[in-house]
Amino acid sequence: MTTTTREQREQHDPWPAPVATGPVSATVAVPGSKSGTNRALVLAALADGASRLRGPLRSRDTLLMAAALRNLGAQVTDAPATDPGPAGADLVVTGPVGAINGGLASIDCGNAGTVARFTPALATLAKGDVHFDGDPRMRERPLTPLLAALRELGARIDGDRMPFTVRGGGGIAGGAVTVDASTSSQLVSGLLLAASRFERGATVTHAGHRLPSGPYLDMTVADLRAAGVTVHVDVPGPGDRPSGTADAASIRRWRVEPGGPAPLDRVIEPDLNSATAFLAAAVATGGQVTIPGWPAHTEQPGRLLPELLVAMGAEAELRPEGLRVTGGGRITGIDADLSDFGEAAPVLTGLAVLADTPSRLRGIAHLRLQETDRLAALASELGKLGARIAVTDDGLRIDPVPLRGARLDPHADHRLAMTFAVVGLAVPGVTIDDIATTGKTVPDFARMWTSMLAG
Numbered sequence: 278m279t280t281t282t283r284e285q286r287e288q289h290d291p292w293p294a295p296v297a298t299g300p301v302s303a304t305v306a307v308p309g310s311k312s313g314t315n316r317a318l319v320l321a322a323l324a325d326g327a328s329r330l331r332g333p334l335r336s337r338d339t340l341l342m343a344a345a346l347r348n349l350g351a352q353v354t355d356a357p358a359t360d361p362g363p364a365g366a367d368l369v370v371t372g373p374v375g376a377i378n379g380g381l382a383s384i385d386c387g388n389a390g391t392v393a394r395f396t397p398a399l400a401t402l403a404k405g406d407v408h409f410d411g412d413p414r415m416r417e418r419p420l421t422p423l424l425a426a427l428r429e430l431g432a433r434i435d436g437d438r439m440p441f442t443v444r445g446g447g448g449i450a451g452g453a454v455t456v457d458a459s460t461s462s463q464l465v466s467g468l469l470l471a472a473s474r475f476e477r478g479a480t481v482t483h484a485g486h487r488l489p490s491g492p493y494l495d496m497t498v499a500d501l502r503a504a505g506v507t508v509h510v511d512v513p514g515p516g517d518r519p520s521g522t523a524d525a526a527s528i529r530r531w532r533v534e535p536g537g538p539a540p541l542d543r544v545i546e547p548d549l550n551s552a553t554a555f556l557a558a559a560v561a562t563g564g565q566v567t568i569p570g571w572p573a574h575t576e577q578p579g580r581l582l583p584e585l586l587v588a589m590g591a592e593a594e595l596r597p598e599g600l601r602v603t604g605g606g607r608i609t610g611i612d613a614d615l616s617d618f619g620e621a622a623p624v625l626t627g628l629a630v631l632a633d634t635p636s637r638l639r640g641i642a643h644l645r646l647q648e649t650d651r652l653a654a655l656a657s658e659l660g661k662l663g664a665r666i667a668v669t670d671d672g673l674r675i676d677p678v679p680l681r682g683a684r685l686d687p688h689a690d691h692r693l694a695m696t697f698a699v700v701g702l703a704v705p706g707v708t709i710d711d712i713a714t715t716g717k718t719v720p721d722f723a724r725m726w727t728s729m730l731a732g
């Protein structure tokens with residue numbers, strides 16, 4: 278077994294990033310949204326009855342979520358797509374979670390923030406002990422505020438960080454709780470998604486010095502409401518402010534009424550984050566890439582992508598066949614606050630090192646706590662190409678200089694691997710270790726990339 282793995286690594290690592298021989302011209306159908314698929318899976322597992330997900334993502338993060346929900350007593354099965362398209366089979370999910378085989382379950386969170394933050398609240402509904410663990414990096418990522426909040430709402434949990442065990446007693450009381458989600462919005466989403474199954478629902482207040490990835494909280498609320506759950510959202514007044522918080526803008530409150538979601542029939546949107554690298558290829562090569570199925574209205578923060586690429590010198594047009602981005606030949610640096618859309622920061626950094634003018638990416642201190650310390654890893658790995666990237670308190674400053682090829686390590690981070698592929702289009706001699714790490718969200722990335730280049 279071990280020998281095979283080493284042989285495979287020797288054959289396939291590192292991956293020579295293809296250099297573009299001219300402007301790319303391609304239509305690229307990207308797989309379904311990770312965030313949409315994993316929210317729909319969770320809500321379906323909480324519903325009493327059968328739900329259908331159309332066009333779901335099948336990647337490491339969503340397969341881990343499906344396995345977690347099965348371990349918690351839901352059924353998750355493939356079903357032929359009723360409307361066959363590039364997305365493949367549907368998923369049918371039958372809930373509710375609760376009955377654990379043998380009264381003991383074990384959940385592998387991998388390095389999936391959504392699994393680690395969305396499933397502990399579900400485990401409080403189970404009748405038995407649920408043990409949680411994940412990749413070494415997941416043991417370092419923020420979780421403690423969520424576990425503390427669940428305890429306050431009535432859960433019994435052994436441990437304050439991963440690995441930990443939820444001693445499921447078949448439900449919790451719920452009620453009011455304050456959580457500091459300044460390190461990850463998922464700490465709030467993980468409470469809200471399950472709260473309609475708590476006896477009294479939940480009132481969740483975020484109090485902290487910032488709240489990153491706000492659109493994902495809007496997505497959580499929209500998905501709950503679409504499943505029939507009543508959610509109130511408000512910004513508390515100054516008198517309601519928990520002590521130690523200064524800024525009203527950094528406090529938000531959600532009220533989820535008890536009742537549980539209804540079974541869903543949901544079409545999963547394409548993942549606009551996964552589209553980022555492909556659209557960036559158009560910008561890097563002065564070419565043209567179209568993403569079919571780009572939604573006209575969406576909660577995904579990827580809706581901000583066209584204006585960011587336009588600020589870097591591209592053109593973007595939503596057409597009947599999809600979003601079309603056309604590179605302008607030269608790339609302009611940007612100064613952008615990415616607190617709502619941190620996932621774009623790696624690929625935009627990849628474009629920024631190829632630009633004519635400096636860039637500043639702000640509002641992304643929380644990227645230090647994601648799949649890897651993204652700020653440090655982008656600076657050090659792209660630094661191997663000669664790039665000049667300074668890590669600031671809340672982001673990156675990039676001063677473009679001529680680059681040379683080098684072997685890059687994506688630090689087990691899918692978005693870094695895709696970023697290096699973008700840079701490799703314009704810089705000969707870039708090779709990337711462990712390109713398969715892209716399978717966290719894009720299972721077939723290397724093949725999709727080469728077929729995009731082939732037109």
Ligand SMILES: O=C(O)C1=C[C@@H](OP(=O)(O)O)[C@@H](O)[C@H](O)C1
Binds near residue numbers: 391462489
């Ligand atoms: O709720 C979600 O689906 C996500 C929220 C964000 O997490 P953070 O709030 O930790 O940035 C985002 O980065 C992640 O990829 C997906």
Ligand SMILES: C=C(OP(=O)(O)O)C(=O)O
Binds near residue numbers: 389
């Ligand atoms: C931060 C990310 O993932 P996760 O859901 O593991 O937090 C990401 O996909 O960029």
